[in-house]
Amino acid sequence: MWNLISLVGLGVGYDITERGMELLRECDVAFCERHTMPVPEEYIKTLEEKSGKRIETIGREDVEGEDPLVLKEAKERSVCLLCGGEPLAATTHISLxxxxxxxxxxxEVVHNSSVFSAAAGKSGLQQYKFGKTVTVSFWRKNYEPTSPLLLIEKNIGGGMHTLVLMDLDAELGLMDAKLGLGLLRKMEEKEGRKVLPEKVVVLSRLGYPDEKISYGKISELVEGELGEAPFCIVVPGELHEMEREYLELL
Amino acid sequence: MWNLISLVGLGVGYDITERGMELLRECDVAFCERHTMPVPEEYIKTLEEKSGKRIETIGREDVEGEDPLVLKEAKERSVCLLCGGEPLAATTHISLxxxxxxxxxxxEVVHNSSVFSAAAGKSGLQQYKFGKTVTVSFWRKNYEPTSPLLLIEKNIGGGMHTLVLMDLDAELGLMDAKLGLGLLRKMEEKEGRKVLPEKVVVLSRLGYPDEKISYGKISELVEGELGEAPFCIVVPGELHEMEREYLELL
Incomplete structure (x- = not known):
């Protein structure tokens, strides 16, 4: 009836807020953008049942670019666009x-928990002590960047922790944490020096019921059972006593 | 009946998630810790009405330290502890x-939006481009630190944005953004060089209905109407075209 786009985050735990549910119930048309963050099919169904709305999954091209679907619809109707995590963590949504x-x-934007805040919290590490975030990309022929390691080195030098995100490739899918750790070690070899601390945190399926958080030696983590994708890694910098205590209890 | 502590975040917008409400409804006793983050009295009342639970406001000493109330209660009953923002952003809660x-x-932890993710999003700035967070403290006689400015300088040097938090003092209360900006300029004077960019973002009452976001020249911001506390400031580093476009639309 009125034109409005409400961007509703579903958080890392797929747990909509009360205001988000209100907007979903009231909207004329509901979409879910699952490209920038995965959202389980099952959770979409739960939301459809609770709200009485049909939720259509749309692609990135429906959100940004030349005259995208969401904008076209919102010229005449109120649109609720659901997405995983924190809505404004993705460039696509800011551009929208x-x-x-x-x-x-x-x-209207309904904020929710983000990997940026939850990964820190789940590791018991202080958010304000995180430096710049790093993404580990797949290595290819003639493309073997060591920039993620160099940034981690810089963060550690400043006493900071690093959130390490895993690449998402159209063909190769989401990078596995073991591959990510392996690539970080290859970067050390290429640079010819040790940068990584002995122990790091691997977070698997953050916010899902089968979430798994592992803290340990890199050499042991790559041999062990880390759970399933999506993954992220936290490389601790200088640890305060309480941070260390929390990690050791994981 | 069973012993459990559920830590439920209320987000920056005071907007509980569905899982949070479920835990509040099911618990034996409900507390709200409003020390680390303010939670409006009115919102507590709304939650009491919706959940049918009485919510008791408690202090930091009830959460951490020697045999705190929350832990004592949780030995016999299930306790729901509500708090503003993201629960694990505060050291107190990690220690609990x-x-x-x-x-x-x-x-059990129910994550929610945090100033760390929402301030970035509200400014249209990319979260992964934020460096270490800075807190501006009140200057006192013989205590006039310039370390926040030096960290901002380091972040800018690395092309990074900086989230600047305002001090909370037992006597002086929450620092006003104008004082914060003034102190940052005094730090420039003391260091004898220009560090801050021409324009910065001031966020007032992030997530409240009367939230106010201002982007402009520092000289104009300190003269203008910025809203009420709580405040935070974002000092942009290198801006991408879309980031600049979003800021200019604020």
Whole structure:
């Protein structure tokens, strides 16, 4: 009836907030963008049952680019766009807000937990002590970057922890944590020096019921059972006593 | 009936998740810790009405230290501890989890949006491009630190944005953004060089209905209407085109 785009985050735990559910119930049309963050099919079904709305899964091209579906719809109806995690963690969604404002369409954002805050919390590490985030990309022929390791080195030098995200490749899918750890060690070899601390944290399926958090020696983690994708890694910098205590209890 | 501590975040927008509400409804006793993050009285009342539970406001000493109230209660009953923002952003709550685990008490954490993720999002800036977070403390006689500015300088040097938190003092209360900006400029004077970019973002009452976000020249911000506390500031580093576009639309 009125044009509005509400961007509703589902958090790392697929746990909508009360305001998010209100907007989902009230909207004319509901979409879920599962490209930037996976959202389990099962959780979409639960939301459909609770809200009485049909939720259509859409792609990135429906959100940004030339006259995307979401913007077209929002010119005449109120649109609720659901997404995993924190909605504004993805460039795609910020770009959508910019386009909506230019088109005179109202916007509301319902924030939720993000891998950026939850990964820190789950590791018992202080958020304000995290440096710049790093993404480990797949190595290819003539493309073997060591920049992630160099950034980790910089963070450690400043006493900071590092959140390490895993690459998502159209063909290869989500990078496995063991491959990620292996690549970090290859980067050490290439650079010819030791950068990584003895122990790191691997987080598997953060927020899912089968979430798994492992803290240990890299050499043991790559041999052990780390759970399933999606993964992220936290490389601790200088540890305070309580941070260490929390990690050792994991 | 069973011993469990559930730590439920209320997010920056005071918007509980469905799982959080479930735990609040099911618990034997409900507390709200409003020391580490303010939670409006009105929102507590709304939660009491919706859940049918009485929610008692408690202090930091009830959560950590020598035999705190929450831990004592949780030895016999299930306790739901509500707090603003993301529960594990506060050291107090991580310390509580450590103590609970040592005492053999089960724990569940319901994550929610945090100033760390929402401030970035609200500014349209990419989270992974943030460097270490900085807190500006009140200057006192013989205590005029410039370390926050030096960290901002380091972040900018690495192309990174900086989240600047405002000090909370027992006597002086929450620092005002204008004082915070003034102190950052005094630090520049003391260090004898220009570090800050021309324009910064000031976020007032993030997540409240009267939230206010201002982007502009520091000289104009300190003269203008910025809203009420709590405040935080974002000092942008290198801006991508879309980030700049979003900021200019604020």
């Amino acid at each position: 807000l910019v386009d909506a404002r230019k088109a005179g369409i109202g916007t | 989890l450590v103590d609970a685990r040592k005492a053999g008490i089960g724990t």
